[in-house]
Amino acid sequence: MNRRDFLKNTARVIGGITLPLTAFKIINPRELLASTGDTEKVRWVFLVDTYKCVGCGMCVRACKLENEIPYDAKVTRTWVERYVITKDGKTHADSPMGARDGFTTSKIDLGIDGYEEIKNQDIDKGFFVPKLCNQCANPPCVQVCPVGATFQVPDGVVLVDRTWCIGCGYCIMACPYGVRFFHPVYHTAEKCTFCYHRITKGMKTACVDACPFGARQIGNLKDPNDPVTKVIMTERVGILKEEYGTKPQVYYLGLDREVK
Amino acid sequence: MKSHVYRPLWVTLGLIAIILIARFFYVPKDFGIGERGYMYGWHRKGDVEFWKNFKVKYRGSAYCKDCHSENYAKLMQSPHAIIPCEDCHSPAIDHPENPPKLQIQKGRELCLRCHYPLPYPTSGRANIPSIDPDKHNPGIECVSCHNPHNPLEGLK
Numbered sequence: 001m002n003r004r005d006f007l008k009n010t011a012r013v014i015g016g017i018t019l020p021l022t023a024f025k026i027i028n029p030r031e032l033l034a035s036t037g038d039t040e041k042v043r044w045v046f047l048v049d050t051y052k053c054v055g056c057g058m059c060v061r062a063c064k065l066e067n068e069i070p071y072d073a074k075v076t077r078t079w080v081e082r083y084v085i086t087k088d089g090k091t092h093a094d095s096p097m098g099a100r101d102g103f104t105t106s107k108i109d110l111g112i113d114g115y116e117e118i119k120n121q122d123i124d125k126g127f128f129v130p131k132l133c134n135q136c137a138n139p140p141c142v143q144v145c146p147v148g149a150t151f152q153v154p155d156g157v158v159l160v161d162r163t164w165c166i167g168c169g170y171c172i173m174a175c176p177y178g179v180r181f182f183h184p185v186y187h188t189a190e191k192c193t194f195c196y197h198r199i200t201k202g203m204k205t206a207c208v209d210a211c212p213f214g215a216r217q218i219g220n221l222k223d224p225n226d227p228v229t230k231v232i233m234t235e236r237v238g239i240l241k242e243e244y245g246t247k248p249q250v251y252y253l254g255l256d257r258e259v260k
Numbered sequence: 261m262k263s264h265v266y267r268p269l270w271v272t273l274g275l276i277a278i279i280l281i282a283r284f285f286y287v288p289k290d291f292g293i294g295e296r297g298y299m300y301g302w303h304r305k306g307d308v309e310f311w312k313n314f315k316v317k318y319r320g321s322a323y324c325k326d327c328h329s330e331n332y333a334k335l336m337q338s339p340h341a342i343i344p345c346e347d348c349h350s351p352a353i354d355h356p357e358n359p360p361k362l363q364i365q366k367g368r369e370l371c372l373r374c375h376y377p378l379p380y381p382t383s384g385r386a387n388i389p390s391i392d393p394d395k396h397n398p399g400i401e402c403v404s405c406h407n408p409h410n411p412l413e414g415l416k
Contacts, residue, residue, distance in 0.1 A: 040295075054385040056373040058347045065351050066317045084380070102373030104393075126380025142300045151303030154295040161307040197314035206318045212342040213384060254382075 042155040043221040043249075044194050047228045047237070048130050050254040053215035055080055055128035057102035062210035064100065066195065075181040076100065077192040078132040078207055083258055084108060084118055085125040091258045092118060103128075129259050130216060132207070133158065133179040133192035134240065134248030141171035141180060141191075150189065156249060157196055162188045176244045194218065221249070317351040320344065324352065331409050338410040348408065368393060371402045 001009075063078045064071055079098030085091050094109040107115035139158050142150050149165035152158050160171075165188035172180040172189060183190035195205035199218065203209070208216045219228020231237070231253070238255035239248045252259075294301030324345045325332040335341055346352060348370060350363045377390035397405075405415045 051382070052384050054374055054383065054388060055378070058373070062318055062347070062351075067314075101369060102376075103378060104369060104372040104376045106376075106378060120379055123380065125382045126378065126385075127383040128385070139300060148291070148302040148304070151294060151307075152296045152300040153308055154301075159307060159311050161304055162310075164304055164307070193311055196311040198316060200312050201316070203316070203320075209318055209320055210344060210347055212344065212347065215384075 045221045046250040047217040053128040055103045057099035059207035062206040066206035137247035144170040144174040319352040
């Protein structure tokens, strides 16, 4: 081997070793545990199985009643989206009243444009995706609050202080997932709390308890024996809008490219 | 220098002092930087307690089963065993004291949440038995013929 080949091969080997490490770096839930270096015993995470969800909307109803969100107001902490992908490649999505009353028609709700009828034989894929606050590891909604009314508890849940919120709406604009809204009664920013009053008492969230099909689960990412942690660590899970760098902590099974 | 030059300075300093004093009394004592640091943890600590003490309304089927053991046992034998009592019967809260009677949902819309035909190939919904509500006895409540606690026991 001459010197030229030696140098060429060395460069190739070094390039080969370093490239895959950086090029294929994706979010790893374990990293969150290690990098923070904190001593917290709990990090709440959520797992949604979209294969199991049938779109009954019982979770939305339970959430509204449990968390005192005015029932007929068009705001909700959690909602279920329906996606129907037809053979012509088009995606049809809706969530009438956040699916509070489920999906009791095959027509897609287009809002002010009425309803769109879709024939069963035209459907390629059809599924339901429950959505809720992602309790991000880097919550942009908390960063933008000018008065310190919204904050993250060390166990990962993002809360809003109703007595301190001035209702400026910055956080509502900052959330890439659109999970925040103004509470119609208190006129302050409102969001899913992972039912903080329930999970801190050892109960599950109202939506998890209301789901007959086990499509929603809540767990503790710092407990390696937690069934939710096991699924997140060993199965193919997806997260929403990874490119924003918010590190969302609601993991999805069976997420499709069309789901935003 | 003349005193009229200093006067605006005293006014400014006075205003700053008033704001600082007002702030001292107005900002709660537990307001500060939490464990998550300034960016994510700048908050009033007492608010965590507010959310922890929020009222629980959905008590779970275990709360129902001692008094309503007959219906509970029947339900557990049926394909509807996966449905929590409170999904149809509404949250128990402090039942029987408050509310003394729960508002049961009985309409066709309740059953159609799962039993409206949506044969989506990539969802569990496709595997649930369904009826066309426009053709299957329209206008009649499902519970007048079917027993929701045991739908397989036959028609009433």
